[in-house]
Amino acid sequence: MIPAKFDYVRPSSVDEAVRALASGGDDIKVIAGGQSLMPLLRMRLAFPDKLVDIGGLDELRGVRDAGDALQIGALTTHYEVTRDPLIRQHCGLLAQATALIADPAVRHRGTIGGGLAHADPAGDLPAVITALDATLVVRGPSGSREVKPADFFADYLTTSLASGCPSSTAGATGTRSST
Amino acid sequence: MTTIVEHEVGKARTRKEDARLITGQTNWTDNITLPGQAYVAFLRSPYAHARITSVDVSAARQAPGVMAAFSGADFAGEQGSLPCAWPVTEDIVMPDHPPMAVDTVRYAGEIVAAVVARDRYAAADALESIDVSYEPLEPVLDMQAALEPGSPKVHEAGNKSFTWTFANGDLEAAFRDAPVVLERTYRQQRLIPSAMEPRAVVCAPVGDEYTMWSATQIPHVLRVMLAVVTGIPEQNLRVIAPDVGGGFGSKLQVTAEEVLALLLARKLGRPVKWTESRSEGNVAVHHGRDQIQRIRIAASADGQLRGLDVDLLADMGAYLMLVTPGIPLLGAFMYNAIYKMDAYRFNCTGVFTTKTPTDAYRGAGRPEATFAIERIMDDLAAHLGVDPLELRMRNWIRHEEFPYTTIAGLTYDSGNYEAATAQARSLFHYDDLRKEQSERNAAGSPVRLGIGVSTYTEMCGLAPSRILGSLAYGAGGWEHASVRVLPTGKVEVVTGSSAHGQGHETAWSQIVADELGVPFEDVRVLHGDTQVAPKGMDTYGSRSLTVGGTAVVKACGKVREKARVVAAAMLEVSPDDLEWADGRWSVRGDPEQGKTIGEIAFATFAAHNMPEGVEPSLDSDATYDPDNFSFPHGTHLCAAEVDTETGAVKIRSYVAVDDVGVVVNPLIVDGQVHGGIAQGIGQALYEEAAYDSSGNLMTATLADYLIPSAADLPAFTIARTTTPSTGNPLGVKGVGEAGTIASTPAVVNAVVDALRPLGVSDVPMPCTPQRVWQAIQEARSAPGPASGPASGSASGSEGAAR
Numbered sequence: 001m002i003p004a005k006f007d008y009v010r011p012s013s014v015d016e017a018v019r020a021l022a023s024g025g026d027d028i029k030v031i032a033g034g035q036s037l038m039p040l041l042r043m044r045l046a047f048p049d050k051l052v053d054i055g056g057l058d059e060l061r062g063v064r065d066a067g068d069a070l071q072i073g074a075l076t077t078h079y080e081v082t083r084d085p086l087i088r089q090h091c092g093l094l095a096q097a098t099a100l101i102a103d104p105a106v107r108h109r110g111t112i113g114g115g116l117a118h119a120d121p122a123g124d125l126p127a128v129i130t131a132l133d134a135t136l137v138v139r140g141p142s143g144s145r146e147v148k149p150a151d152f153f154a155d156y157l158t159t160s161l162a163s164g165c166p167s168s169t170a171g172a173t174g175t176r177s178s179t
Numbered sequence: 180m181t182t183i184v185e186h187e188v189g190k191a192r193t194r195k196e197d198a199r200l201i202t203g204q205t206n207w208t209d210n211i212t213l214p215g216q217a218y219v220a221f222l223r224s225p226y227a228h229a230r231i232t233s234v235d236v237s238a239a240r241q242a243p244g245v246m247a248a249f250s251g252a253d254f255a256g257e258q259g260s261l262p263c264a265w266p267v268t269e270d271i272v273m274p275d276h277p278p279m280a281v282d283t284v285r286y287a288g289e290i291v292a293a294v295v296a297r298d299r300y301a302a303a304d305a306l307e308s309i310d311v312s313y314e315p316l317e318p319v320l321d322m323q324a325a326l327e328p329g330s331p332k333v334h335e336a337g338n339k340s341f342t343w344t345f346a347n348g349d350l351e352a353a354f355r356d357a358p359v360v361l362e363r364t365y366r367q368q369r370l371i372p373s374a375m376e377p378r379a380v381v382c383a384p385v386g387d388e389y390t391m392w393s394a395t396q397i398p399h400v401l402r403v404m405l406a407v408v409t410g411i412p413e414q415n416l417r418v419i420a421p422d423v424g425g426g427f428g429s430k431l432q433v434t435a436e437e438v439l440a441l442l443l444a445r446k447l448g449r450p451v452k453w454t455e456s457r458s459e460g461n462v463a464v465h466h467g468r469d470q471i472q473r474i475r476i477a478a479s480a481d482g483q484l485r486g487l488d489v490d491l492l493a494d495m496g497a498y499l500m501l502v503t504p505g506i507p508l509l510g511a512f513m514y515n516a517i518y519k520m521d522a523y524r525f526n527c528t529g530v531f532t533t534k535t536p537t538d539a540y541r542g543a544g545r546p547e548a549t550f551a552i553e554r555i556m557d558d559l560a561a562h563l564g565v566d567p568l569e570l571r572m573r574n575w576i577r578h579e580e581f582p583y584t585t586i587a588g589l590t591y592d593s594g595n596y597e598a599a600t601a602q603a604r605s606l607f608h609y610d611d612l613r614k615e616q617s618e619r620n621a622a623g624s625p626v627r628l629g630i631g632v633s634t635y636t637e638m639c640g641l642a643p644s645r646i647l648g649s650l651a652y653g654a655g656g657w658e659h660a661s662v663r664v665l666p667t668g669k670v671e672v673v674t675g676s677s678a679h680g681q682g683h684e685t686a687w688s689q690i691v692a693d694e695l696g697v698p699f700e701d702v703r704v705l706h707g708d709t710q711v712a713p714k715g716m717d718t719y720g721s722r723s724l725t726v727g728g729t730a731v732v733k734a735c736g737k738v739r740e741k742a743r744v745v746a747a748a749m750l751e752v753s754p755d756d757l758e759w760a761d762g763r764w765s766v767r768g769d770p771e772q773g774k775t776i777g778e779i780a781f782a783t784f785a786a787h788n789m790p791e792g793v794e795p796s797l798d799s800d801a802t803y804d805p806d807n808f809s810f811p812h813g814t815h816l817c818a819a820e821v822d823t824e825t826g827a828v829k830i831r832s833y834v835a836v837d838d839v840g841v842v843v844n845p846l847i848v849d850g851q852v853h854g855g856i857a858q859g860i861g862q863a864l865y866e867e868a869a870y871d872s873s874g875n876l877m878t879a880t881l882a883d884y885l886i887p888s889a890a891d892l893p894a895f896t897i898a899r900t901t902t903p904s905t906g907n908p909l910g911v912k913g914v915g916e917a918g919t920i921a922s923t924p925a926v927v928n929a930v931v932d933a934l935r936p937l938g939v940s941d942v943p944m945p946c947t948p949q950r951v952w953q954a955i956q957e958a959r960s961a962p963g964p965a966s967g968p969a970s971g972s973a974s975g976s977e978g979a980a981r
Binding site: 001005039044 | 299300303304307456457458880882
C-alpha cells in the first residue's frame with residue numbers, strides 16, 4: 001500500500017496545468033480528489049512519473065448559471081453538487097445521483113471531473129451525464145473543444161481525452177433540465 | 180466487620196480494556212518500533228501455479244535503503260516446513276510447505292522473495308526490482324475436477340489429502356423404504372476472515388535469544404511451533420501477543436511471515452518488522468469454509484428423522500496449515516445438531532487446489548454443518564407441508580432427556596430447546612408474520628416475505644484432551660491459570676487464554692472478584708506473553724471462558740484453601756471451624772471473627788507467624804482439562820423481504836434467543852452475539868472470495884470483497900434463556916461463535932422461504948440480488964408446478980432432489 005516514486009507539480013492556473021500535462025510525457029496523471037487514483041497508486045496498479053495536482057485551480061470549481069445551461073466546474077466535489085441550489089433546481093437527477101456516491105468522506109474529496117474522466121463502468125456519473133446529454137468542455141494545448149458523453153466515453157476506463165493531455169481539465173456542462 | 184457482597188458475575192461491567200483500546204493508548208504490533216529496526220517486504224507469486232526457474236534479487240540488494248534481499252534458495256536447510264498439527268488420518272497426504280517457495284508456487288500470493296530495508300518505502304520499491312522467472316503450470320481450481328484422474332497435480336502425491344469417515348447406526352436400514360428421502364447439495368463459499376487489525380510481526384534478536392511480537396491468537400502454540408520449525412531452543416524464544424485487533428480464527432496460525440521474520444532477525448542480527456496491507460492479507464491470510472456438501476436425509480411420513488448421510492468435499496487450498504484438515508471434522512459431530520435419529524454417516528475428503536490455504540474461520544466446521552442441516556430441515560418441512568418449527572420440535576431432544584448421547588457420539592449435558600424456541604417465537608411475532616406472508620403470497624405481491632428458522636447447537640470449550648487425542652490432534656485442550664495475591668491485597672491473574680478483543684480482562688476480573696471476595700477494580704489480568712504467562716493453549720473455539728475461566732476458578736479455590744489455614748492460625752481456631760461466607764473466612768457461628776483474603780495475604784507477606792509446615796504464600800496455579808465440550812444452543816428467526824423484481828434482500832427483523840449458560844458479563848455476550856450474527860449474515864448475503872479462471876483472487880480488496888457494515892444490518896432483538904452447563908463450575912458454555920453459526924442458515928432459509936411459492940428451492944450463497952433474481956427466473960422458466968403467484972402454503976413446490 002505504498003505508491004512508487006513520482007514527481008509532483010501543483011500549477012496555479014489552468015494554462016499552466018495544460019502546459020505541464022503537454023510537456024510531461026506519457027506517464028503523467030492529473031490528480032484532483034484522488035478517490036480513484038490514490039488506491040491505484042497505493043496498490044501499484046498505476047506508475048505515473050508525474051502527478052499534476054489541479055486541486056488549487058479555483059477557476060474549475062463551482063456551479064454557474066450560463067443562461068440556457070449550468071456550467072459545473074470539473075473540481076466541484078460530489079458533496080457540492082449534491083447541495084448546490086442551482087443543480088437541485090434545474091438538474092435534480094444529478095444531485096440525486098451524487099448523493100449516493102460512496103460515503104461522505106469520498107463525496108467531500110471526489111470531484112465530478114474526476115468521476116467522469118476515470119470512466120469507471122461501476123461509477124454513478126457517466127450514466128447520469130449521458131442521460132442528461134450534457135456537454136463536456138475539454139481544454140488542451142490546442143484550445144478547447146466540446147464533446148458529447150456518447151463520444152467522451154470510449155470504453156471501460158477509457159475516454160476520448162487526448163493522450164498528449166491525458167486527463168481532465170474538463171468542465172462538465174449540464175443542460176437545463178426539468179427533473 | 181460486615182461486608183455486603185454483591186455478585187460480580189452477571190453484571191454488565193463496561194470493559195476494562197476499552198479505554199486504552201479506543202483512545203489509542205495501547206501498542207498494536209505495528210506500533211512497536213525498536214532501535215535499529217529494519218522493515219521486511221515480501222514478493223508474492225502472481226501465478227496460481229508455476230515452476231520457479233530463477234529468482235534474481237541482485238538488483239534489489241543494490242536498491243537505495245536496502246540491507247538484504249533473499250529468495251527461497253537462501254533459506255534452504257533452515258526454513259523447515261510450516262506445521263500442520265492435525266493429521267486426521269494415518270494415510271493423510273501432508274506435503275512439505277516451505278515458508279518461502281523454492282521451486283514451485285501453488286497459489287497466487289505465495290512468498291517467493293523478501294527484502295529487508297531501512298523503511299517500508301524502500302522495501303516496497305525494491306520488490307519491483309526482483310526478477311523472478313516462472314514457468315506457468317495449469318491451475319487446479321475446482322475440487323471435483325481436481326479429483327478426476329487426468330487433473331493436473333497440486334502436489335506430487337496427488338490432489339487428495341485424506342478421506343475421513345464416521346458412521347453410527349444402520350444407515351441402509353434407515354434409508355430403506357423411508358417414506359421421504361431428500362438430497363441436497365450446498366456450496367459453502369470461500370470466505371476471507373477480515374479481522375480489523377491486519378497481521379503484523381516484530382522480531383528482535385538479543386544474542387541467541389529472540390522476542391517476537393505478533394498479532395496472533397496463539398502466542399504459546401506459536402512459541403512451541405517456532406522452536407520445532409526452526410530448531411531454535413524453545414527456552415530462547417519469547418512470544419508476545421500485544422493487544423490484538425480480532426482474529427476470527429485467521430490468527431490461529433503459524434504463518435510463513437512469522438517464521439521468516441524470525442529467520443531474518445537471526446540472519447541480520449537486528450530487529451525486523453513486517454506489517455501487511457489489507458490487499459496482501461486477503462491473498463495470504465488463510466481463508467475459511469469452501470466446502471461442497473452433499474446431504475441426504477431420510478424421514479418417516481410425519482417427519483421423524485431416520486437417517487442422515489453427509490458427503491463433503493473440503494478445499495484445503497494449496498497446503499495444510501496448522502489445523503486445516505481438522506476443520507471439517509469439527510463439523511462432523513454437528514450435522515445431527517439437536518435432532519434424534521437412528522443412523523448417521525459422515526464422509527469427508529480433503530482436496531488440494533491452487534488457492535490460498537483454508538483453515539479455521541469463526542465457527543470452524545460447525546457453521547457449515549449447521550447450515551446444511553438447518554437448510555434441509557426447512558426443505559423437509561416444506562416437502563411435508565409442516566411448519567418448520569413444528570418439524571424441529573418433533574425431532575429435537577426434549578429438555579427432560581438430557582444428558583443425551585447423540586448419534587454422533589457426543590453427550591450433550593444440558594439444553595432446553597423448547598424454552599429458547601418459545602421465547603424466540605413470541606419476540607418475533609411468528610404467527611403474525613406467517614399471516615402477513617400468506618397475504619402477500621395470495622396477493623402476488625412483488626415483494627415477498629420469508630421467515631427463516633435456525634435452531635442450532637454447537638460444541639464449545641475445546642477441548643477434552645483425550646477426545647483431541649482420539650481425533651489425532653497434536654496437542655491437548657487444557658488451559659492454565661495462576662492467581663497471585665499481592666501484599667496489599669490486590670490480585671494478579673495470569674491466564675493462558677490470550678485475548679484478541681474478547682474482553683478477558685473484564686470477565687476474569689468479575690470471576691476472581693466473586694471467588695476471592697475482592698473488588699473488581701483490584702484484579703489485574705495478565706496474558707499474551709510467554710514470559711509473563713508461560714503456560715497456555717490460547718484462544719479459539721469459544722474455549723476461553725469454559726476452559727480458561729474454569730482454570731481461574733480452580734486456582735482461586737486453591738488460594739482460598741491456602742488462606743483458610745493461615746486465617747485459622749490468625750484467628751486461633753481450627754481450619755474446620757472456618758467457613759467461606761460473604762467473601763472472607765469467618766468463624767462458623769461468630770461471623771464478626773473473620774479475615775479477608777487481603778488481610779491473610781499480608782500475613783503471609785510478613786510471614787512472622789506462619790503455622791508449622793505452611794509456606795508463606797497464597798499464590799496458586801491450576802491447569803484444567805475439561806471432561807466434555809459445552810453445547811450452547813438457541814433459536815434464531817429471520818424475517819426477510821425479497822424484491823422479486825430486483826432480487827434485493829432486506830432483513831426486516833431478526834430475533835436471536837441464545838442459551839450460552841450462565842452469563843458472566845451480559846454486555847460482552849451481547850457484543851459477541853451482535854458481531855457473530857453480522858458475520859453470519861455476511862456469508863449469507865455478501866461475502867465470497869472469488870477466483871478468476873487463472874486462479875487469481877478477484878476479491879483482494881475491501882472494495883471487491885463485501886463485508887456488511889452497520890448500515891446494512893437491522894437492529895437485532897436479542898434475548899437469552901439460561902440452562903447452565905453441568906460440565907464446569909461456572910455453568911458457562913461459550914459464545915464466541917454462536918451468532919455466526921446460527922445466522923447464516925436463518926437468513927438463507929428466509930430468502931428461500933420467501934421464494935418457495937415461486938418454485939425456488941435454493942439460492943446459492945452469497946444471496947446477492949443477481950443470484951436471487953436469477954433463481955426466480957430459472958424457477959419461472961422451469962417446467963413443473965407452482966410458478967407465479969401461489970397460495971400461502973409453503974409446501975407443494977418441492978421436487979425430491981435439487
